[in-house]
Amino acid sequence: MKLMNKSVRIALRAGVFDYVVKPVSMDRLLQSLNRYERFRQLWTDEQLDQEQVDELTNVFHIHPTHVEExxxxxxxxxxxxxxxxxxxxxxxxxxxxxxxxxxxxxxxxxxxxxxxxxxxxxxxxxxxxxxxxxxxxxxxxxxxxx
The missing domain is CATH 1.10.10.10 (Winged helix-like DNA-binding domain superfamily/Winged helix DNA-binding domain)
Structure with missing residues (x-):
């Protein structure tokens, strides 16, 4: 378990967008892909207002699925x-x-x-x-x- 925690910490520090552990549910995979798509849309915008900046920073927060909640x-x-x-x-x-x-x-x-x-x-x-x-x-x- 400590090795896994260490791996996750290293990956997050290196700037990974998301970290998904197998076996992954389809809901969790789609959640990650949708968040990444939204991130790419915001990242390529020339100008951002405060709402978009907030959304851009919030897109990195992983929201649990209903079973995990x-x-x-x-x-x-x-x-x-x-x-x-x-x-x-x-x-x-x-x-x-x-x-x-x-x-x-x-x-x-x-x-x-x-x-x-x-x-x-x-x-x-x-x-x-x-x-x-x-x-x-x-x-x-x-x-x-x-």
Whole structure:
């Protein structure tokens, strides 16, 4: 981690416009490209008013995506996988998913799907509903919070 921090500091001091770490989400990549495009437009202007100067200096500030705004993700929770799971839940407002169904639809293991689902429960993004069958343990169904 210290090597990474050192690399980032060196790059920023050298004047890099942005620093993107893989794996990068499409939203984050587009955000960086749009900011750079706006920067180039302002940089080539012959004369700038105060508003444009403010925008030019502000374009260097990186604004986090909505997942990053909520919190720093704990170890074992990947932002891209989390986005994929949340997107899947958006289409399943009422019926929800079990950990096994999530595993089958996303290609992640059952234990990984349970970890993501329990994380989403802890963040109040999804809630658990128990489905009782005629025999055996009740099944946990995860439904997006309304």
């Amino acid at each position: 909520e919190q720093l993700l704990p170890k074992g929770i990947d932002a891209i996988t989390l986005e994929k799971i949340l997107h899947l839940f958006e289409g399943l407002v009422e019926e929800g998913l079990t950990a096994v169904e999530l595993s089958e639809q996303t290609g992640i293991s059952r234990s990984t799907s349970r970890r993501y689902l329990e994380y989403l429960v802890s963040m109040n993004r999804v809630e658990t509903r128990l489905i009782y069958g005629s025999v055996g343990r009740p099944q946990r169904k995860y439904v997006i919070c309304s």
